Amino acid sequence: MIRSLVGSAVAGLLGYTATKAILSSKLRTHDKVVRTNHAGHDVSLVEGPAVTAGLLAGSFLIEAPRQRAATLLVTTVAGGLGAVDDFLESGESKGLRGHLSALAHGQITTGGIKVIGIPLASIAAATILRTGTGTSTGNHGLFTSNSTTADQTWFGSAIDVVVTGGVIAGTANLFNLLDLRPGRALKAGLLTLSFMPHKHGLTWAPSAAIAGASAAAWPDDLDGAVMLGDTGANALGAALGTIVAEKSTATQRCLVLAGLAGLTLLSEKVSFTSIIESTPGLREIDAFGREAM
Numbered sequence: 001m002i003r004s005l006v007g008s009a010v011a012g013l014l015g016y017t018a019t020k021a022i023l024s025s026k027l028r029t030h031d032k033v034v035r036t037n038h039a040g041h042d043v044s045l046v047e048g049p050a051v052t053a054g055l056l057a058g059s060f061l062i063e064a065p066r067q068r069a070a071t072l073l074v075t076t077v078a079g080g081l082g083a084v085d086d087f088l089e090s091g092e093s094k095g096l097r098g099h100l101s102a103l104a105h106g107q108i109t110t111g112g113i114k115v116i117g118i119p120l121a122s123i124a125a126a127t128i129l130r131t132g133t134g135t136s137t138g139n140h141g142l143f144t145s146n147s148t149t150a151d152q153t154w155f156g157s158a159i160d161v162v163v164t165g166g167v168i169a170g171t172a173n174l175f176n177l178l179d180l181r182p183g184r185a186l187k188a189g190l191l192t193l194s195f196m197p198h199k200h201g202l203t204w205a206p207s208a209a210i211a212g213a214s215a216a217a218w219p220d221d222l223d224g225a226v227m228l229g230d231t232g233a234n235a236l237g238a239a240l241g242t243i244v245a246e247k248s249t250a251t252q253r254c255l256v257l258a259g260l261a262g263l264t265l266l267s268e269k270v271s272f273t274s275i276i277e278s279t280p281g282l283r284e285i286d287a288f289g290r291e292a293m
Contacts, residue, residue, distance in 0.1 A: 004063065004200035008208040011061035015212030019054030022046060023220060032087060037224060045086055047221060048231025051213045052079035055239045058209020063201045070125035071206055071242045077121035078172045079235030081114040086229045118234060119169040122241075126164035129246055130157060163253050164245045170260030171241025172234045177267050179233040182290050183222040184276075186214045189240055191285075196247065206243050210236065222289045 027033060028046040037043040055075050062068035089110050179185040193207050213236075220226045228236065245253060276282045 001200055004204050007061045007063060008200075008204035011058035011205040012208035012212035014061065015054040015058035015209040016216045017054075017212075018057040019050045019213040019216035022050035022053055023217065023226065028226070035227075035229075037227065039224070041224060043224060044226045045229040045231070047217050047226035048079070048082065048086060048229040048233070048235070050226075051217050051228060051232040052076075052083075052235040054213030054216060055079075055209055055235055058212055059206060059239065061209070062205045066128050066131065067202070067206070067242070067246055070128040070246075071239060073128070074118075074121050074125040074168055074172075074238045074242060075235050078118050078238035079231050081117045082176070082230035082232070082234035085110040085114050086231050114230065114234070118172055118238070119165065122169035122172070122238070123161065123165035125168055125242060126161045126245065129164060129242075130161050160250055160253075163250070163257055166257045167245040167248075167253050167260065168238055168241035170257060170264065171244060172237035174260055174263055175237030175240070176230055176233040177264075177272060179228045179230075180273055181286065182224040182227070183218070183288075184286055185228055185233050185236060186218060186221055187285065187288075189236055190214055192240060192244075196244070199247070203243055203247055206239060210239055210243075218289075224290075 023046060025046075027049070028044050030046075033045045034042050035045055052075065056072060056079075059068060059071045059075060062071055175185050175188065178188050189210055193210060196203065196207075198204060198207065217226070217228075217232075221228070244256060248256065276286050
């Protein structure tokens with residue numbers, strides 16, 4: 001318990017320090033990271049690399065080796081491919097449907113690379129998480145029969161890996177969809193952590209890393225001076241999705257995946273911003289701390 005508490009505190013401190021260091025660097029005002037936001041103001045994309053660095057720094061303190069490896073893998077890939085899309089963007093396709101359509105027509109875009117790469121990394125991370133965890137009981141046993149036949153065990157494990165990977169990739173994509181207004185994605189991440197049941201040795205350190213990085217970025221993000229972009233939003237979502245996937249039961253992972261799929265499909269039809277701004281409660285939470293733009 002004491003070891004987990006100390007490790008989590010250090011993870012949060014590392015997340016905060018690494019994020020703050022990059023946010024305060026000269027990179028913030030470099031021409032290649034400055035964009036124009038929805039309100040027509042200049043905004044720096046330095047927050048994405050900063051938060052990703054903070055998440056990675058804090059994630060080294062995760063106690064469980066498999067969880068640490070999976071988190072570092074998928075956060076690095078999600079942030080890295082997000083950075084490719086942020087800073088080397090090619091093609092005019094937007095949204096999941098647009099990227100998939102471009103790929104179907106043989107067009108390789110930075111967004112298309114991300115659409116392929118993040119799910120593959122998520123499946124790899126899920127494979128790491130599920131290796132050696134057992135198949136018939138406990139957290140990981142919904143998809144496997146009590147039978148000891150190799151075929152049933154293999155099939156159940158494969159399904160669970162796919163579902164787990166889907167949760168991680170789906171969460172990374174959802175947070176990218178949320179990063180359309182200052183502070184929105186950070187608030188979603190912190191609220192998710194707040195309502196999630198926690199367990200030392202499993203959720204404390206990765207949650208502390210997310211909280212530390214988010215706290216460091218919070219003031220500038222809410223002011224609209226910086227934004228996560230694909231880099232930070234994908235990395236934040238992937239790190240959080242890994243916690244959700246590892247903490248939940250197999251049944252819960254199925255429900256989470258169904259919810260993520262539904263929200264992704266909904267985003268192709270309607271604007272999340274319009275839904276949030278027209279819903280009491282959500283509207284106030286979304287606007288909290290944000291300067292009038």
